[in-house]
Amino acid sequence: MPLLEVQKLSVAFPKPGGYEEVLREVSFCLEAGETLALIGESGGGKSVLIEALLRLLPRESRVSGRAFFQGRDLLSMPLREHRSLLGQKIAWIPQAATEALHPLLPVGFQLAEPLLVRGIPRREAYARLVGLFRALDLPEEALHRYPHQLSGGMRQRALVAGALATGATLVLADEPTKGVDVLRKDQTIALFQKSRVLNPGMGLLLVTHDLPFAQALAQKVVVLYAGKVVEEGKAQTFFQGPLHPYAQALLEALPERGFKPLPLGLGREGRGGCPFFPFCPEGSMPCEERDPPLFQTPKGRVRCWRYGDTGP
Amino acid sequence: MKIAILTLLTPSLGLLALSFFLPYPRASFPAYLPPGPGHPLGTDDAGYDVLSLLAHGARTTLGVGFLAGSLATFLGAGIGGSAGLWSRLEAPLMRLTDLFFAFPRLPLLILMSLYLRPDPLNAVLVLALFGWPDTARTLRPLVAGLRQAGYVRVARSLGAGGVYLLTQHVLPQAWPLVATQWILEVRFALIAGAGLAFLGLTDPTRPDWGVMLFQAFNRTETFLGPYWIWTVLPPALALASLVLGLSLVVLGRPRQLDPRLGG
């Protein structure tokens, strides 16, 4: 059984004049022990996906679909049951480290909180954190400091440590390398790898723009564009040569391959046809009119007319 | 709702009207007469007819309240509006507003009661001085927002001057808010004015609802017998109904008014 199986997850937010769809029938699987990188541009709904899984979305949003965690649907289970999973079996590394931390409580306490709430004695909780801090090159005394006394990068790393300290089976990491410099990034990679060894069943859902980081850790890659999955495949083959034009553009924008301007924006909304069409260097007939389905290829699945029959 | 408002406001207006028909109260009757023939509301501790006190008191209480409230609104709108309209004036004017707002009121009242003759005009001035910062603070953001509004900028680019803008553009838009503020200021002035009288800081010889309460509470016998029923209740209820009525009027107005929460 996959650790996390997301089926047709859709999220829409109310907007004057209707709803804005941010995620459209997103589906993927994450196996135990696997790292899945969720790639896409900012604002593309990646954080929303995590928030949906955590049931932290505002009350007015419309969520449909299912997300099975170890066989149980996170989205429809009773709230109390869901809450008991959080901080124990499921851990979150939020994106905006500055705002995620309570300004008036010491950092150490906040990170230890999920452990303390479960009755784990203070000393042990802090000991775990100290070990992780060391691995991330964070001074032990940072535990006793307040968030505003740490730099942005330090806060981000602290959050990583906090999530790993819980020993959770599923870690949802939202841009864990944001604001973190290269040296520390390597340490973060090392730490995640080590965690996989120490906690063999741990599944890591990695939401990131940071493609080298993703490449170093992921076994599977899912690309989101305009709220839909446009490519899915094994990481190794993906990074050697992605299939979808958008993914190709992403990779080409990397400094190593020479900068190419990346088309921003979510593409055409509600006009039928592939949302990437306006920016696609290879757009042709069917692309303008009909949104392609996901086609299965030997290298993975792609949502692009170039890889499948247009059909009748 | 409207019925409630009308019911609440009628007594005060009725009493005001009555004051023109009843003789000015004089201490010519026996004290503490219960309500009965000749004295529908009885007499107070000094032998004044309560009903005529109430009616003539309406003139003072309502007069001071409305005058002070209107003055406060005028001042506040003027200062707040100017601060919103002319950005160079904004900082100093708002600093001034904050100063008046933060100034400890009670000590100042005590001081003023010592040096100013306790006549209604002084009361009006003092109350207005305490009341205007509220309106100024509420109005400024609105006016400042209007200044940025599209049609205002267009008018300015066509050469419209300050006064023209004020009268043709700002005033029509700000008017509903000013009206609401006016009601609130009057309400505040009424409460504060009656409060001042109740504390004994105004002229006790002028009939006034607050003064009536002051006199009643100054006498130990007020609560030892049934006297409070006609010496305390009439002015208290008159004031309460008026204040409540005004509150309802404000509540009933559409949402220009940000809920007066948070102190």
Place this chain on the structure above:
Amino acid sequence: MRRVLALLGQNLALALLALALNFLLLRLAPASPFAALERDDLGTVFTAEQRARLEAHYGLDRPLWAQFLAYFGRLFQGRLGESLYFNQPVTQVIAPYLANTAILVGLGFFPALLVGLLLALLSVAFHRTPLDGGLFTTMILLKSLPPYFTAMALLLLLAVLWPLFPTTATSLPGMGFGENLRRLFLPVLAYALWEVGTIYLVARGALFSVLGSPFVAYARAKGVPESWVYLRHVLRAALPPLLARITLLLAGSLGGVFFVERVFAYPGLSTLALAAVGRFDYPLLEGVFLVSLGAVLFLNLLADLLLAFLDPRTREAA
């Protein structure tokens, strides 16, 4: 430390302004204000000796700048003069009444604070339920009634119509502790009821604004139980600005205390103020003015200090 000094400075400025006003008002009058006193319509008669004493005390015969210096010198020494009516130093006269007012405020404010906070927490936790709506409406009503209304209503209900409590709060020597408490109960309750409305509303607003913060979501995502989220995270974050604001409220509510005192004939500062006004006891009234000014400004300063103390960010921002 520098921050504390800066705050002190600000409050000092306001204090000086008020004091200067006090100084000026007396001396800017065209003639000696005491000239009118010999023949006033309330029947108070000043002897020539008393008038001479007053004028000497205020030094009205000396040049203005000398008076100014003397005034502030006098103040800093704590010499507030002698009450004309009581023939005692003003400070001595004021002390017991001040203590009474302080007791009333203290006994009334802290329960109001606790209850207001608690109810606000409940309201926020049970937002969108009838509990919140009901509490909210009740509190708005409570707050919009002037303090003397609430006090009078309580008086009528609990002391007159249904004589559970005495109608006046004066305490006579020889009364036991229990009896004194009984007398205190209604005034304290009246004051507390009035304050709790405002505290509730302010607290509710502050808690709501904190509720949307990201760290609340993060706390929930860590599996922290809901009650903990409210008590440890939401309340903690809202507390610094809230307490500061509430302290300011306290400063502003001194006026309300006076009303409550009057309704129940409670022997506090208001009684003294009234007596002084009625008897044209200038030194005494000036003393009451200074004391209430001092209290208000002290509370203002306390509010600023509280904020700095509770929020580690402001501590370093200086």
